Amino acid sequence: MTALDVTIREQRPGDGDAVLAVVLAAFADDPTVAPLDADLARRDDSHGYVAELDGAVVGHVRITGCWIDAEHALAPALVLGPLSVVPDVQGRGVGTALVARAVAESEASGAPVVVLEGDPGYYSRLGFRPAAELGIAPASPRVPAPAFQAVRFAAYEHWMRGPIVYPETFWTHDAVGLRGDTLAEVRAALGE
Ligand SMILES: CC(C)(COP(=O)(O)OP(=O)(O)OC[C@H]1O[C@@H](n2cnc3c(N)ncnc32)[C@H](O)[C@@H]1OP(=O)(O)O)[C@@H](O)C(=O)NCCC(=O)NCCS
Numbered sequence: 001m002t003a004l005d006v007t008i009r010e011q012r013p014g015d016g017d018a019v020l021a022v023v024l025a026a027f028a029d030d031p032t033v034a035p036l037d038a039d040l041a042r043r044d045d046s047h048g049y050v051a052e053l054d055g056a057v058v059g060h061v062r063i064t065g066c067w068i069d070a071e072h073a074l075a076p077a078l079v080l081g082p083l084s085v086v087p088d089v090q091g092r093g094v095g096t097a098l099v100a101r102a103v104a105e106s107e108a109s110g111a112p113v114v115v116l117e118g119d120p121g122y123y124s125r126l127g128f129r130p131a132a133e134l135g136i137a138p139a140s141p142r143v144p145a146p147a148f149q150a151v152r153f154a155a156y157e158h159w160m161r162g163p164i165v166y167p168e169t170f171w172t173h174d175a176v177g178l179r180g181d182t183l184a185e186v187r188a189a190l191g192e
Contacts, residue, residue, distance in 0.1 A: 003093030008101040011060070015191055016041070018057040019050060026084035033082050036173040041066050043169060049101050051085070059085040061098040063106055063114065064169075068136055070162040073166045077078030078106045079166065080116040099126045103151055110154035115154050115164055118176065120190070127151050135161030139170075142177030146190045 011019060019041075020034055027033040051059030061083045068075040072138055078096045078103050085094045103126070106114035115131055116123065117138070128149035129139070134156070138148040170176050178186055 004058075004060065004089060006051040006053050006094055006097055008049055008051055008097055011041070011050050014078065015050055015057060015190070017088045019048065019060050022057055022086055023082060025086045027082070028087075031043050032173065033084075034171070035086075036175045037062060037082055039169050039173065043166070043167065044082050047105065049098060049105070051098055053089065053094075058089050059068070059098050061102045062120040064167065066110075066115070066139075066167060067165040068113070068160050068162050069165050070160050072159040075112060075160045075163075077160075078109065078111045078114040079170075080114050080149045081118065083118070094125060095122075097165060099123070104126060106151070107153045110155050111153060112160050113150045113152050113187070115145050115148065115150045117143050118149065120149060123149050125189065131164075137163040137165045138177065139164045140177040142183055144178070144183070144187050144190050144192050146192065147186065 023034040025035050041048055045065030046062060048060060048062045050057045063078045063080050066077050066079045068077050075168055083098060085096060103114060128151055130140055131148045131150035134152060136150055166176055
């Protein structure tokens with residue numbers, strides 16, 4: 001299918017309801033994601049970007065501050081997610097355009113890396129590599145290793161190795177890694 005010519009722009013205060021609807025539609029099978037995104041949106045260290053098509057919001061991505069707990073120092077970093085595209089327009093390049101913008105903004109911020117938890121089949125096409133290659137570990141052992149991915153920028157330095165520390169919002173929503181049957185299924189699917 002042909003790629004859609006969407007406009008990617010920064011999320012504005014008035015976008016809250018439209019973004020909520022997009023996240024709910026994309027994650028119809030996981031109603032915990034929309035409230036997580038709404039709480040992340042209240043953080044000063046979090047930025048959302050929306051994809052607009054004919055004036056309607058059809059996609060959304062978020063980047064939020066986190067840290068690498070390295071031996072030498074605590075290194076500020078960024079985490080990408082959630083990423084949401086409404087089902088009607090999935091498979092037409094909207095997710096790719098949103099990730100490209102989020103990665104570009106992450107680099108422009110001066111961060112050394114942007115990390116995420118997601119399907120390597122999707123994100124490896126967009127420049128993400130296993131974070132383990134950089135010596136960066138996930139915030140929980142409940143994140144399957146192949147799913148924990150990173151893009152490194154010019155600000156990255158070799159000592160920036162260690163576990164990622166997420167801000168409290170991810171923990172209050174129990175949104176770090178996977179649990180139970182879902183964790184087992186994803187581990188099996190990723191060949192862990
Ligand atoms: C995942 C999601 C954001 C992708 O957005 P999108 O706009 O549909 O993606 P794009 O159109 O940019 O890319 C689609 C391409 O990626 C491929 N793709 C999608 N998911 C994939 C996966 N898990 N593994 C490999 N390829 C995948 C598609 O087959 C398609 O390939 P093609 O271009 O060769 O046809 C969207 O499907 C979505 O919102 N899903 C529900 C929420 C979700 O799972 N978010 C991500 C959580 S990590």
